[in-house]
Amino acid sequence: MNTFRRIGDRIRSTFGPDSEAVSKPQTDTPDPAAAQGDPAGTPDPPARGHDASRDRTEPPANHGTRGAEGFVGYAGEPLDGNIPDGDPLTAWARRKLEYKLISPLNRRKFKVIVVGTGLAGAGCAAALGELGYNVVSYTFHDAARRAHSVAAQGGINSARARKVDNDSLERFVKDTVKGGDFRAREADCFRLGEESVRVIDHMDAIGAPFAREYGGELRTRSFGGVQVSRTYYTRGQTGQQLQVAASRSLQRQVGLGTVDLRTHREVLDLIVDDGRARGVVVRDLYSGEIEAETAHAVVLCTGGYGNVYFRSTLAHNSNVTAAWRAHRRGAYFASPSYIQFHPTALPVSSHWQSKTTLMSESLRNDGRIWVPKKSGDERPANQIPEDERDYYLERKYPSYGNLSPRDISSRAAREEIEAGRGVGPLRNSVYLDFRDAIGRLGRKTIEERYGNLFEMYFDATGEDPYTEPMRIAPGAHFAMGGLWSDYDMMTSIDGLFVGGEAGWGYHGANRLGANSLLSACVDGWFTLPYSIPDFLAGHLGEAPLSLDHPAVQETMAEVRERTERLLSIGGTRGADHFHRELGEILYSGCGVARTEAGLKDALERIRELRGQFWSDLRVPGTGRQLNQELERAGRIADYLEMAELMCLDALDRQESCGAHFREESQTADGEALRDDDGWCFVSAWEHTPGRDVHPGKPVRHVEPLDFRAVPLQTRNYA
Amino acid sequence: MKLTIEVWRQENAEAEGRFVTYRVDDAAPEMSLPELLDRLNDQLVSAGEEPIAFDTDCREGICGTCGITVDDVPHGKVPNTPTCRQHLRSYDDGDHLKLEPFRSASFPVIRDLMVDRSALDRVIASGGYVSVDAGTAPDADTRQIPFQVAEAGLDFSACIGCGACVAACPNGASHLFSGALLSHLTALPQGRPERARRARGVVSTTEEEFGPCSVYGECVEVCPAGIPISAISAVNREAARAAVRRRRDD
Numbered sequence: 020m021n022t023f024r025r026i027g028d029r030i031r032s033t034f035g036p037d038s039e040a041v042s043k044p045q046t047d048t049p050d051p052a053a054a055q056g057d058p059a060g061t062p063d064p065p066a067r068g069h070d071a072s073r074d075r076t077e078p079p080a081n082h083g084t085r086g087a088e089g090f091v092g093y094a095g096e097p098l099d100g101n102i103p104d105g106d107p108l109t110a111w112a113r114r115k116l117e118y119k120l121i122s123p124l125n126r127r128k129f130k131v132i133v134v135g136t137g138l139a140g141a142g143c144a145a146a147l148g149e150l151g152y153n154v155v156s157y158t159f160h161d162a163a164r165r166a167h168s169v170a171a172q173g174g175i176n177s178a179r180a181r182k183v184d185n186d187s188l189e190r191f192v193k194d195t196v197k198g199g200d201f202r203a204r205e206a207d208c209f210r211l212g213e214e215s216v217r218v219i220d221h222m223d224a225i226g227a228p229f230a231r232e233y234g235g236e237l238r239t240r241s242f243g244g245v246q247v248s249r250t251y252y253t254r255g256q257t258g259q260q261l262q263v264a265a266s267r268s269l270q271r272q273v274g275l276g277t278v279d280l281r282t283h284r285e286v287l288d289l290i291v292d293d294g295r296a297r298g299v300v301v302r303d304l305y306s307g308e309i310e311a312e313t314a315h316a317v318v319l320c321t322g323g324y325g326n327v328y329f330r331s332t333l334a335h336n337s338n339v340t341a342a343w344r345a346h347r348r349g350a351y352f353a354s355p356s357y358i359q360f361h362p363t364a365l366p367v368s369s370h371w372q373s374k375t376t377l378m379s380e381s382l383r384n385d386g387r388i389w390v391p392k393k394s395g396d397e398r399p400a401n402q403i404p405e406d407e408r409d410y411y412l413e414r415k416y417p418s419y420g421n422l423s424p425r426d427i428s429s430r431a432a433r434e435e436i437e438a439g440r441g442v443g444p445l446r447n448s449v450y451l452d453f454r455d456a457i458g459r460l461g462r463k464t465i466e467e468r469y470g471n472l473f474e475m476y477f478d479a480t481g482e483d484p485y486t487e488p489m490r491i492a493p494g495a496h497f498a499m500g501g502l503w504s505d506y507d508m509m510t511s512i513d514g515l516f517v518g519g520e521a522g523w524g525y526h527g528a529n530r531l532g533a534n535s536l537l538s539a540c541v542d543g544w545f546t547l548p549y550s551i552p553d554f555l556a557g558h559l560g561e562a563p564l565s566l567d568h569p570a571v572q573e574t575m576a577e578v579r580e581r582t583e584r585l586l587s588i589g590g591t592r593g594a595d596h597f598h599r600e601l602g603e604i605l606y607s608g609c610g611v612a613r614t615e616a617g618l619k620d621a622l623e624r625i626r627e628l629r630g631q632f633w634s635d636l637r638v639p640g641t642g643r644q645l646n647q648e649l650e651r652a653g654r655i656a657d658y659l660e661m662a663e664l665m666c667l668d669a670l671d672r673q674e675s676c677g678a679h680f681r682e683e684s685q686t687a688d689g690e691a692l693r694d695d696d697g698w699c700f701v702s703a704w705e706h707t708p709g710r711d712v713h714p715g716k717p718v719r720h721v722e723p724l725d726f727r728a729v730p731l732q733t734r735n736y737a
Numbered sequence: 738m739k740l741t742i743e744v745w746r747q748e749n750a751e752a753e754g755r756f757v758t759y760r761v762d763d764a765a766p767e768m769s770l771p772e773l774l775d776r777l778n779d780q781l782v783s784a785g786e787e788p789i790a791f792d793t794d795c796r797e798g799i800c801g802t803c804g805i806t807v808d809d810v811p812h813g814k815v816p817n818t819p820t821c822r823q824h825l826r827s828y829d830d831g832d833h834l835k836l837e838p839f840r841s842a843s844f845p846v847i848r849d850l851m852v853d854r855s856a857l858d859r860v861i862a863s864g865g866y867v868s869v870d871a872g873t874a875p876d877a878d879t880r881q882i883p884f885q886v887a888e889a890g891l892d893f894s895a896c897i898g899c900g901a902c903v904a905a906c907p908n909g910a911s912h913l914f915s916g917a918l919l920s921h922l923t924a925l926p927q928g929r930p931e932r933a934r935r936a937r938g939v940v941s942t943t944e945e946e947f948g949p950c951s952v953y954g955e956c957v958e959v960c961p962a963g964i965p966i967s968a969i970s971a972v973n974r975e976a977a978r979a980a981v982r983r984r985r986d987d
Binding site for chain 2: 142145146149160161162163164165167169170179181217219220221223224225226227228229230231232233234235236237253254256258259260263264266267268270271273274282305334335336368369371372373374376377478479480481544545548591592593595596637639640644645647648
């Protein structure tokens with residue numbers, strides 16, 4: 020039985036209240052295979068040509084395909100992404116004209132909470148501050164500038180199209196949509212491309228020293244998945260430079276008094292009253308104090324959740340808690356299973372290794388990836404003769420070879436490792452060998468090209484990549500999924516907005532390199548500052564909830580209670596034990612490739628682990644002090660719930676698309692097989708209350724995806 | 738490898754701190770310092786004791802969160818390398834390590850190895866930015882910046898703001914940090930219109946919050962971002978220049 024309910028008027032049928040199809044169930048058959056056809060007796064699904072007044076292509080009919088019957092619930096009506104009608108190329112301009120404004124004198128009467136100070140959060144808070152709103156900005160870091168955007172290396176894409184390499188906004192959108200394997204919202208990608216132009220100008224103006232040509236103009240380079248040169252960069256530290264610039268702009272607003280920046284505070288819950296986001300409950304990580312803050316709107320720019328895998332390329336403290344707590348309060352979670360695995364991460368070499376540091380993809384330009392042909396070959400790499408090596412990427416994908424896209428390379432590596440041909444002490448990696456390149460180009464050239472990376476590798480592993488091959492392995496990296504939001508970046512909770520990696524929308528099922536810095540910057544500086552005032556305009560004259568309002572007090576009490584509960588379990592194991600185990604379950608069950616059996620097994624093990632967590636966790640100390648074990652425990656408790664939703668989403672989606680590879684859905688030669696008839700939609704999951712420590716069956720909502728400028732096509736890299 | 742680790746334990750800012758000695762018997766050369774602390778904390782939590790609080794985040798040397806003084810050297814044995822990229826392969830079986838927080842009067846201890854480095858952010862807030870609102874910037878290609886100028890700006894903006902320079906300085910000066918901030922924005926044309934104004938703000942906050950610079954150069958020995966020593970001269974140079982400009986901002 021579906022537990023679908025209306026969260027607000029904004030979520031309404033795509034097809035309008037007067038469409039006769041609305042009240043009818045979607046193809047409602049328990050057998051997913053049968054849903055591919057048009058079951059006899061079922062009226063035509065609400066598809067093509069029903070409403071002649073709309074000139075958009077209607078989505079494919081079977082947007083209700085179900086793959087996890089029994090495990091989840093399914094809502095009847097599709098979600099409305101609130102996308103402007105008509106030509107997507109001009110949609111953003113038209114939407115901006117529709118937005119209501121707030122006069123400069125009234126802006127100070129509004130308070131907005133922005134959670135997170137990465138590129139999206141710092142940008143949004145600073146921009147709203149510049150406009151004259153009162154902003155309260157939260158970060159769990161000791162300084163705004165430390166947010167994880169700082170670690171991005173490669174660059175930031177922009178559709179400035181200055182060169183004569185035939186780039187354009189349309190081409191940017193095409194690359195992004197196609198790279199995302201047609202599971203992104205096309206209209207959002209147009210906005211991303213359009214605003215990408217100003218992003219470069221702005222970041223340059225606030226002090227990011229972009230690489231320049233000798234003539235003084237901005238320099239660009241190429242990145243995977245595109246054939247033009249549109250990536251702007253600052254050496255290998257683009258994220259750092261953008262983050263430093265953005266956080267300084269934030270500090271400027273702090274000095275001007277528009278932004279109240281509250282560091283070392285972690286958001287632990289969202290205050291929702293009457294279906295609307297009213298504020299947040301935070302814990303001061305230094306004192307342990309639980310505090311509440313209320314406002315007219317709340318923005319979550321809290322980053323991705325790749326850390327759920329324990330070992331990932333993410334920072335130690337990156338977590339899903341704020342987004343997950345919002346999800347539990349009614350915000351839908353879109354495509355949680357879409358996680359990008361980066362093929363050139365460092366392998367796990369020891370139990371205590373805490374992350375899989377990223378090595379730049381550029382290494383694959385000159386390095387050759389191989390494994391021994393014989394499984395379990397114990398010989399050192401250099402003693403394995405040429406004819407006993409399998410350069411599997413070159414063999415399987417002769418035209419792209421070692422430069423095959425991230426998802427394909429990661430999958431191929433996993434196959435070799437699973438077949439027992441992995442290398443290294445734990446047999447969990449593949450070789451990335453520079454022997455031939457050094458032989459051909461000389462050590463000096465390789466040193467010039469990759470010197471700093473080789474140094475970093477040596478630093479991390481103690482092995483010299485000039486004399487023995489590097490070892491690499493796929494590592495959990497970027498979350499394409501996130502809180503569902505409409506075109507205006509508002510989630511399914513009124514007044515709750517989302518930006519950056521915490522959201523979804525642009526990257527579909529696979530993100531292109533250098534698009535993540537871009538999406539964070541665009542959301543923060545050039546989208547949210549337009550769409551938030553449109554929401555605020557309807558609330559002029561209202562005051563934020565007072566702190567003694569029951570909704571505030573109840574939420575605070577729940578946070579205190581949960582904190583106390585974590586502290587009082589009195590078990591034997593620290594939080595990291597559970598996190599490590601969860602990571603192992605996810606890497607094997609919901610990793611680079613997924614199967615029905617593997618996902619079901621993972622689901623069972625996650626439930627079991629969650630049970631153990633709540634009975635055997637040990638958190639020393641109290642809640643009234645700085646307590647890092649308590650911080651970790653809270654985050655891992657949320658990951659233990661999140662992980663289940665990831666697996667359910669992956670189980671439900673019986674197609675392969677981008678980074679989501681279901682072994683059941685592949686072509687004869689082992690390539691991902693997308694199913695546009697059945698699955699051309701985004702799944703947005705609604706939380707339902709469960710029993711005891713376990714969440715209830717989530718309910719899937721569907722937003723049909725509509726591709727107008729970029730026709731659906733198969734990605735082909737062979 | 739077996740290691741003996743002496744760690745500074747301090748309950749909170751007001752409490753008295755002390756060194757406590759621990760042993761880790763299964764340390765491995767590939768472990769980083771934060772991973773050694775993870776291991777040790779696991780031992781402590783298993784024994785029902787409170788783990789050692791320490792700052793850590795990206796663990797790849799770019800966020801500047803980590804900062805531990807190892808055997809009296811901020812960040813540790815390997816020069817110009819942040820704590821998270823210091824590995825135990827620099828040590829031998831049976832070695833003894835002394836871990837304590839970054840030591841500076843400007844960085845009060847919060848707990849154990851964690852210190853409050855917000856003084857650095859107050860320096861930034863006092864003028865270390867460019868006053869341009871979102872959307873008002875000119876086309877970045879109309880502002881031609883020579884290759885070397887952009888590179889020079891980047892040499893200084895590479896600072897990760899960890900505060901090791903302050904901890905290494907016998908005077909507790911932040912001139913390497915503050916100077917990098919000024920040098921970055923002085924190098925680039927974007928920062929010029931408010932150059933003097935910025936210098937006044939940044940330099941006065943630097944002097945309020947931190948000690949004076951005696952050009953010992955200890956800071957550059959530890960700086961993980963390799964900020965050039967010329968940064969420290971920028972503080973006095975920009976202050977003097979701003980004084981000459983009298984009331985002008987640029």
